Amino acid sequence: MSKKNIKHSWAEPYKIKMVEPIKMTTREFREKAAKEAGYNTFLLKSEDVYIDLLTDSGTNAMSDYQWAGLMLGDEAYAGSRNFYYLWDNVKKYYGMPYFVPTHQGRAAEHMISKIMIKPGDYIPGNMYFTTTRVHQELAGGTFVDVIIDEAHDAQNEHPFKGNIDPQKLEDLIKKVGPEKIPYVSMAGPVNMAGGQPFSMENLKTIYKLTQKYGVKLWFDATRATENAYFIQQKEKGYSNKTVAQILKEICSYFDGIWVSAKKDLLVNIGGFLATRNKKVYEEARNMVVIYEGLHSYGGLAGRDMEAMARGIEEMVKPENISMRVRQVEYCGVQLEKYNIPLVKPYGGHAIFLDAKRFLQHMKQDLFPAQSLAAEIYIDSGVRGMERGLVSSGRDPKTGKQRYPKLELVRLTFPRRVYTQSHIDVMVESIAEVYEHRKKIKGLKMVYEPKYLRFFQARFVKL
Numbered sequence: 109m110s111k112k113n114i115k116h117s118w119a120e121p122y123k124i125k126m127v128e129p130i131k132m133t134t135r136e137f138r139e140k141a142a143k144e145a146g147y148n149t150f151l152l153k154s155e156d157v158y159i160d161l162l163t164d165s166g167t168n169a170m171s172d173y174q175w176a177g178l179m180l181g182d183e184a185y186a187g188s189r190n191f192y193y194l195w196d197n198v199k200k201y202y203g204m205p206y207f208v209p210t211h212q213g214r215a216a217e218h219m220i221s222k223i224m225i226k227p228g229d230y231i232p233g234n235m236y237f238t239t240t241r242v243h244q245e246l247a248g249g250t251f252v253d254v255i256i257d258e259a260h261d262a263q264n265e266h267p268f269k270g271n272i273d274p275q276k277l278e279d280l281i282k283k284v285g286p287e288k289i290p291y292v293s294m295a296g297p298v299n300m301a302g303g304q305p306f307s308m309e310n311l312k313t314i315y316k317l318t319q320k321y322g323v324k325l326w327f328d329a330t331r332a333t334e335n336a337y338f339i340q341q342k343e344k345g346y347s348n349k350t351v352a353q354i355l356k357e358i359c360s361y362f363d364g365i366w367v368s369a370k371k372d373l374l375v376n377i378g379g380f381l382a383t384r385n386k387k388v389y390e391e392a393r394n395m396v397v398i399y400e401g402l403h404s405y406g407g408l409a410g411r412d413m414e415a416m417a418r419g420i421e422e423m424v425k426p427e428n429i430s431m432r433v434r435q436v437e438y439c440g441v442q443l444e445k446y447n448i449p450l451v452k453p454y455g456g457h458a459i460f461l462d463a464k465r466f467l468q469h470m471k472q473d474l475f476p477a478q479s480l481a482a483e484i485y486i487d488s489g490v491r492g493m494e495r496g497l498v499s500s501g502r503d504p505k506t507g508k509q510r511y512p513k514l515e516l517v518r519l520t521f522p523r524r525v526y527t528q529s530h531i532d533v534m535v536e537s538i539a540e541v542y543e544h545r546k547k548i549k550g551l552k553m554v555y556e557p558k559y560l561r562f563f564q565a566r567f568v569k570l
């Protein structure tokens with residue numbers, strides 16, 4: 109190896125000051141726990157989990173700088189100083205002049221859907237996200253997937269599988285008319301596609317197209333920093349720009365954004381809506397008072413807003429964002445050593461196991477991804493999440509199940525929480541399950557809630 113190649117490893121850009129012990133359990137214990145939870149990893153008790161990769165949402169470790177900020181919480185009902193500091197950082201880093209805090213992302217999705225969508229409208233987007241789509245549907249809209257075809261193919265290595273297909277979008281605009289499209293809903297990286305980013309080139313094309321037809325463009329900027337990092341790493345012309353610069357450039361094409369702060373912003377709770385559209389802002393500022401709290405706290409404590417404001421400054425730091433994405437990449441590389449079928453390229457926030465190929469013997473009706481997530485938990489106490497038929501749910505009009513092409517188990521990485529050795533243990537467990545995969549028989553759903561069924565559905569083993 110040449111000297112140049114020696115300095116290739118990365119390590120966490122922090123040291124550990126406080127530890128949270130985790131409970132070690134036996135296989136017998138986990139078999140019982142999984143059965144009691146109806147083989148739904150959402151229904152497991154957190155203390156019965158060894159390595160928790162359910163989600164990166166609100167599960168982040170805050171820095172000492174953020175924890176110190178909590179003590180500066182100004183818990184006034186109106187106009188707290190933390191609100192103004194957060195607003196300043198939203199302007200500075202996202203470039204949006206108007207801002208309304210919410211307690212988490214779906215509250216902002218609720219408001220934007222209620223403000224913009226009329227019954228009978230269509231909302232094109234780059235693949236659905238569960239909570240985003242349900243709010244669009246509850247407002248009377250119909251979500252239409254206009255992501256590029258490559259995104260539905262787990263093995264396709266297109267570097268920007270989050271891109272919108274301009275042809276699909278233009279066809280829809282021509283078919284239903286621009287007046288029936290309140291906005292195009294773009295997300296990046298696309299969670300359900302496996303954490304896949306869009307490119308700046310694609311964003312510019314979509315921006316021009318929406319301008320041509322007078323359609324608004326809105327952004328689910330929940331993990332926008334990861335998308336900016338991928339653009340820096342993969343797209344021509346961006347390697348010399350900082351992630352902060354790229355993030356601001358991305359946002360410059362949008363009329364507004366909604367954000368679940370529980371991801372990029374390195375906090376445990378929070379969300380917001382921000383826009384350059386004064387009319388939408390005024391409606392949101394009025395509506396937030398009904399659903400969340402006063403427009404200067406939106407369901408959050410002053411200290412939460414302080415942690416968010418500080419989190420924005422930390423999320424764009426090169427060492428933080430690169431470690432974040434490279435940790436996920438490390439996991440992918442290790443799993444591939446055992447030939448485990450994965451979604452490629454690796455996502456920004458998670459590795460997605462391709463349950464269709466992992467459990468080739470199982471029909472989609474037997475919920476392969478749900479079964480696989482349960483088996484992995486039973487094997488080692490590692491908790492992942494189903495992202496397949498259960499998550500996809502039913503068509504609200506026909507009541508029929510929506511069969512997604514992607515049947516995945518998501519292993520999602522909380523930020524700054526787990527180490528490389530945790531990943532090694534997790535990889536060994538999945539390799540073990542892969543070796544004995546033929547023994548997995550599938551599940552039957554015995555309880556199905558009406559909305560977002562994946563959260564609370566219950567199953568029995570076949």
Ligand code: F0G
Pocket residue numbers: 162163164165212213214215237239240295299328330331367368369370378379
């Ligand atoms: N948009 C995206 C892209 C998300 O991933 C989420 C949440 C939301 C909106 C809603 O935000 O949870 O703060 O209300 N995703 C979590 C996940 C739940 O596990 O991926 P929220």
